[in-house]
Amino acid sequence: MSFSLKKLSKHTATAIVGDSNCKINNVASLKNAKSGGIAFFSNPKLKQQLLETQASAVILDKKFIDLCPTHALITDNPYLVFAKIAALLNPLPKPAAGIHPTAIIADSSKLGENCYIGPNTVIEDDCVIGDNVYIGSNCIIHHSCSLDESCRLVNSVTLCDKTSLGKRVIIHPGVVIGSDGFGLANDEGRWFKTPQLGGVQIGDDVEIGANTTIDRGSLGDTILEYGVKLDNQVHIAHNVKVGAHTAIAGCVAIAGSSTIGKYCGIGGGAGIGGHLEITDKVEIGGMTRVARSIKEPGTYVSGTPVQPYKKWLRSSALFTKIDELSSRIKKLEKK
């Protein structure tokens, strides 16, 4: 597949500097691009790579145009334009619609037009599957689920009962949605399992990374709003609500009944305690431990910097005695 720069500039609403008939057939990095390739430039540290690139065209901000050795698309968001062109040049291959003979689909479930259901996939009773849905191999869709149009479940995905997916939801392998939350009542030291009766609502254009788990609500639903993006191995506990357009990196855990605002970003490995409220437009650093609600937008971090072991031993020992240091300062001040 190949497009003229003119066509790409139209598709991405960018201006051309250079030959609008130049043919582009792949995306690449500045360093590895060859003739026919288009790359993007946004990190000033890579200036030398820009100067030496063999790409046929480069996507960049107009302020860098003098550095560009070849044709260019001009934009103030080069990475976004690059992503859009990459998507245009690399449409997802999709097998012909159809149901693999080994798929097992309950009679009471309804499939839309033009769906693909892969080998060994099981769809239980009373599910509603929209048009153009792709469900790869070895998925399990429990009863009473709904998938709106154009969802894509790559393979080995589990949707427990009462899971509802919006349009164009993408789910990577090994994801489990709608499993029971960690609801336990203490009975003189022993744990009694509280039935988990709610469901999960996933909004349009949500994407969920490999081996992530999202628990069903205990009474109401666990909710991911429109455009939420989850990376791999994220853990979303019961009754959590994640606001629209929030992105959550790998291995984040969010404990039960917490609410995350819209347009937030949570760094990898961070943990959010239970029953907290994080307002809109909050950025949380990687591996940060959030044990209180956050009411002001901004960037938040916890933890200590990495240190060579012996230095860390000293720092961390004194951390446990910081109380004593404080008292000694007070004593000195009194003198």
Next chain:
Amino acid sequence: MSFSLKKLSKHTATAIVGDSNCKINNVASLKNAKSGGIAFFSNPKLKQQLLETQASAVILDKKFIDLCPTHALITDNPYLVFAKIAALLNPLPKPAAGIHPTAIIADSSKLGENCYIGPNTVIEDDCVIGDNVYIGSNCIIHHSCSLDESCRLVNSVTLCDKTSLGKRVIIHPGVVIGSDGFGLANDEGRWFKTPQLGGVQIGDDVEIGANTTIDRGSLGDTILEYGVKLDNQVHIAHNVKVGAHTAIAGCVAIAGSSTIGKYCGIGGGAGIGGHLEITDKVEIGGMTRVARSIKEPGTYVSGTPVQPYKKWLRSSALFTKIDELSSRIKKLEKK
């Protein structure tokens, strides 16, 4: 399904205040309950919700009875009573016993009475499956496993060989039990794999959350005692022993050969180092890093509080210089 308050009070050994003939057919929150619903009240902050609830009955401590606008069940553990009533009103739907035609079961394995084996499930040689066991779709039970009566494997569960489950064990999707532990011998920089020869013993009434992994022992067994509850994405390494009635929240990792006592609680994302001993009745905070044994019951935490980024930069820079601060205090004291 519907029960009178009288029946519910008997089932839960609670006293009734109000109409014992009142019919209850669902559990709900104070806020969302309607006629026919029963809710519980234990958090004094929700007093207003109690005053305004539309529930037909409320479960609460007798000291709050004057606030209750409707019939009541009296108990000093309202959440437990609520959980028991929720379980009574919402029995797990269970498909009729039977073996799906696509399940593959070795001739040498034995099934009890009244079992359900779902589509595409594979049971290898020499397994013993007790009565009333439910094994959902796409599970893999390797050879020489035993499952005692009334276990429930939701779907896509792996039990490697030599895994033994007690009675009523519940395992959620994506769980892997009995995989090889991280046993490596160093051979001049290269790693030589140490065969992992032990098994896994899971006690009665254990519940294991989605995508959790539990490694087999290297020589002896990895052990979860009676009533242990694991949340999602927990990692239990080889030769770990977890004592009875301990609850472990999501994304906790326990390194090899550590022993956790009975009646412990481990917060989400915490990490327990290898070869440690944690005594009974220890509570560990979320995301706490435990690098030493804990010999006294109590609550333990590590880490620093979340801070706005710029403040954190200052705190954490000074953490690495706390040694110097300490010296300066010493110098001042000498003067």
Next chain:
Amino acid sequence: MSFSLKKLSKHTATAIVGDSNCKINNVASLKNAKSGGIAFFSNPKLKQQLLETQASAVILDKKFIDLCPTHALITDNPYLVFAKIAALLNPLPKPAAGIHPTAIIADSSKLGENCYIGPNTVIEDDCVIGDNVYIGSNCIIHHSCSLDESCRLVNSVTLCDKTSLGKRVIIHPGVVIGSDGFGLANDEGRWFKTPQLGGVQIGDDVEIGANTTIDRGSLGDTILEYGVKLDNQVHIAHNVKVGAHTAIAGCVAIAGSSTIGKYCGIGGGAGIGGHLEITDKVEIGGMTRVARSIKEPGTYVSGTPVQPYKKWLRSSALFTKIDELSSRIKKLEKK
């Protein structure tokens, strides 16, 4: 299976002290070993167990030979010799080569000699599978993958398209390799998915623990070099490169485009930020947060020690005021 001590000493290039005809048929711990068993001794704390062992032979350093109550193999790396003997005595059982009738293999894919393909496994188009490969039940191999000789996929493993495995790679259940990375371009607050076009290259003798995920590269490949060992639930993001013979413990997360050197060790639950470089021979402590490149070999740690809750409250409150403590010291010094 049983071997003479003579045979074992030859196999492991160790010296014998005692009866070279002594028969060994199992490996065990010092404490649990019985007649026919061989154990190893390297931790001086277990001296009493050595003195009382019922093992037929013990593997140990010559400096401890006087403590050994039975026959011995002499080596300066007892655990490695133990591992090698354990492997000799416990060869992996392997089902006869063959393709299970429920496996689904595309005509365009090529299988080597003597392969085993288990029930419900799906191999899509244009894959190349080497000799002596074992692929257990319910695996999904997407199109255009290659597996070199003697790989072992235990069960329920996903390889997305363009995944390439070297020789003797071992992959435990629930692993996902080649899933899309977390590539998102921001479009005025909304996220636009950047197509992930690269693959994953896994070197010879790599082992990957249960439920670990490894994302495909965005343009180039994600790479694990020769002899890398990953424990369970590790997360390797797109474009990461892990150097030869590096071992990564459970629940570690490595963010996108970071490079880890050769012969490194990363402790459980640690997190490595994106676009960082960790040089060769770096050891990183468990749950350490690495937010900068590390250019010198050595051991690195972050975080604070576990403390009883009340003490921690005081330490952590003062951590957020350490800036103020520092100012007060400065003030005192000025006087």
